[in-house]
Amino acid sequence: MTGAPARKPGLRDVFAQPGYRRLWAARTVSQWGDVVNTVALALLIYRLTGSGLGVSGVVAAEIAPVLLLAPFAGPLIDRWPRVRVMVASDLFRFVLAAGLAVWHDAPAGVYAIAFGMSIGAVFFNPAASSVLPTLVPKEDLVAANSGIWTAAVLSQIALAPLAGLLVTGVGYGPAFAINAASYALSALLLRGLRVPSPPEHLERRRLLADAREGVRVLLRHRLLRALAAGQLLAALSAGATSALLVVLAEDHLGVTGSGYGLLIGAIGIGAALGPLALLRLIRQPRRPLFVFGPFALRGVVDLVLASVTALPVAVAALVAYGVGTSTGAVTFNSMLQAETPEQVRGRVFASMDVLWQGGRLVSLAAGGLLADQYGIQVVYYLGGLLLLAAAAAGFSTVQPVHPR
Structure with a gap:
């Protein structure tokens, strides 16, 4: 009507x-x-x-x-x-x-x-x-x-x-x-799962040629390119900050044991609440604001964690981080699924996995060295800036996506 x-x-x-x-x-x-x-x-x-x-x-x-x-x-x-x-x-x-x-x-x-x-x-x-x-x-x-x-x-x-x-x-x-x-x-x-729309027949070529086609789709599609850039920058940030949260807790916040458990629990609470709030409060969740905005939210949280020493503030910030992580993952995956052509979805999602895990591995190695050499705060400041860069790259690359 x-x-x-x-x-x-x-x-x-x-x-x-x-x-x-x-x-x-x-x-x-x-x-x-x-x-x-x-x-x-x-x-x-x-x-x-x-x-x-x-x-x-x-x-x-x-x-x-x-x-x-x-x-x-x-x-x-x-x-x-x-x-x-x-x-x-x-x-x-x-x-x-x-x-x-x-x-x-x-x-x-x-x-x-x-x-x-x-x-x-x-x-x-x-x-x-x-x-x-x-x-x-x-x-x-x-x-x-x-x-x-x-x-x-x-x-x-x-x-x-x-x-x-x-x-x-x-x-x-x-x-x-x-x-x-x-x-x-x-x-x-x-x-027992029945898929109503099986993928179209794919011409049998060499695997590397098919893989390159998936990469070309990522690079040529404006929105997919922005999502890939965000994925890589987020991995370069989160690989280190997630693994080294225990170091932040002990060396910067001065808590161990139950205090560290409280920080982990705060992330879990935020991550559980995020998708529920997304569905209840937001009418058009696949808009770029809700896809790339969570990168900015998590970046701000990392900067806050590097700057404050009060445990209650850190706990509240990590609840927000959990919300940003979960809402970002949901909207990111949804936009990626909606915008990727059916016949190359497997290659595009596999490429995203490579970006995430490769960036995460680099981040783990670099984060450990930076924490030992310059202190854990530097790791979180840098992680926050990388996430803000992911948000900026997304917002500067894409035009508003209107619901179909």
Whole structure:
């Protein structure tokens, strides 16, 4: 009817779609296992190696497959049925997680399995992101991504402490077995997923030629180029500031133990509230303001954290940081899904993964050196400036995007 207000999509709309419900359930169950696995893996490798460097080795083992394989995974995801890619990835990780539940006494074996499980994620994550736009209308993408993001955040808040208790109480094997079971259940749920709009046939060329086509799409599309720049600058910032929050807490804020836990909890609270506020308060969440604005919010928070020493102020700032992280992730992914051509989604999402993990790896290395040489405040000042640069790059590159 003429003059009627535009529909404001919400969680009820997307959960009314059977395909979305199935994808959401599979990703949520898998996230439960991932939380348990992350906690157990960090505790295990620290027990086996007795060093922080050993724990960092797990992070490196998880990042390396993205940098090595994503350029090849993207074209394959665009060639193959994406649901089958997700199922195969889950089954591959199920076998590895089941093996880790039985054999977890040698650091080399743990690193190898962490590397292998990341290979599965290299294929699963871009395929899942590529499938979502075929399950819900374009105007519902923000609500759809909000549902998945909120479930992941709440899973981490609720299950991370329980995972620590599980490892302490019954050992590492049962924790890894839970992760294996989550992959099996996810694969079972995804087997029944029907994608209404399969990707168009992709001409069989060399993988590198197909990968280059995905990069060309990123570089030539004005909005996608802005999103890629924001992704890289944010990774260069967040890789160090996230990992070194414990250093900020001790050296700058003067808190340890429960104080550090309070800071982590503040981020979690903000991250959980962000998508709910986005759906309830904002009518056009895919506007550039809500895609690139969260970069600026997080940048300001980093500058505040580097400047203040009062714990209450830092806690309040980190709640805002969590809101910026979650709303930014939801709107960023939604715009990327909406604007990327169907036939190159796998390659574009794989390229974004390379930018994120590569920037994160550089940031981790540089951040540690800067913190040791010049102090943790310099790391947070620089991180804040990088995030403000990401926001500025986005706002200066794109024109207002009007809802379709």
